Amino acid sequence: MSAVWLYPLILVAGILQAMGNSMNARLRVAVVNPWLAATLSFTLIVFCFVTLFAVLPTPLPTAEGLARMPWWAPLGGLAGAVAVFGGLVLVDKVGAGPFNGLLITANILTSLGIDHFGWLGMQVHALGPGRLLGAVLMVGGIALIARG
Template sequence: MSAALLYPFIIVAGALQALGNSMNAQLRGHLVNPFLAAAVSFLPIVFVFATLFLVMPTPLPSLDSLAAMPWYAPLGGVAGAVAVFGGLAFVDKVGAGPFNGLTLTANILTSLAMDSLGLFGLQGGGFKPMPWLGGLLMAIGVIFIARVTPEKGAGQGAGEDETKDTGHGLNPRLLYPFIVVAGALQAIGVVWNAQLRGALINPWLAALVSFLPVVFVFVLVFLLRPKPLPQRADIEGVRWWMPLAGLTGAVAVFAGLLFVDKVGAGAFNGLLITANLLTSVALDHFGWVGMKRVRAGASRLGGAALMVAGIVLISLF
């Protein structure tokens, strides 16, 4: 099968990932505690993949495939969750625009590096200038999209943003290296999940093994830091679709399990990120899923055009 035939499925996964992010934001607002919100978001994923594995338990991995599995393969979900934790810990300190810009740019460039060098079992293609040019265009596009935040879109000026950042006792730019590492790990996690899928054979089992450690970590952190807790009025405001946020985002992880070794990390993450950000722009512009409306002006539309041009270069060359 041609790898290009898989692109529509990856694009849908990226769009669902953006939808899941917005739904998670609503869930986080109502459950107050970010670790409780994360646990509630991830638990249905484990339930669904465990059920699917019990219904379709074959094929099962052999002892040889398990013995050949890299030690890091089961940690793909945890590597991806570092970016989630980074959002919880740093987004209010550095701003949503810089945070998303740094993580996604690091994701794109790390994906291209893994494709070029053949890291983690990928087929190395060597240095090709056109995909790297595409990555550069995507990085610039991410910056143009991320620089327009809901606060700025609502009319808040730069002076107010600076005031908002004061009082943390730490220059926000000192956090940038940690955010870059989180974005790189997000890209690496996709490839590790593909390695896990190759070793465990059964995609439902691989997805279950990938998500279980993530749920364990968030539940443990919530038990250690159970406050603040939501009030009754907060819980009553939870809509039926909010706890399903993790499931929509899990489609992207499952797509990575199946497709990243077929299309390459650069093309997969590039398509996923492009679809994610374009859907996010639409969600913000129309105010869907309870999002604060941010008009898709020249900066965002220009950034979207650069991202599309970048993914074309990565996919074709």
């Protein structure tokens, strides 16, 4: 199966992420305390995943799989939480366009490094002229959006 069929799902995830930043900003305004707002936001996430785990408990990890896991692997959620918290406290100050543009541009540039060097156990995808041009266009695009 071609990965291109996954692109619509990825696009929906990107749309929801952009909406989620603005939703979280409104949550923070309503509850005033950003730490409480983040806790409320993540409590719903935990509830959803615990429910899915209860309904679909398999597969479960093996002891060997856990032993081979890099020490930093469980920190992915915490890394994502930084972006969520950033949206929660900053998106209404700079605007959804600049915030998400900067977030996505930083994501793309970092991802190109991860791909090129095979960091974090990822398969190597060399940084060629097309990828480099795309990165330059992303930086130029966010510069225009942020200035607007």
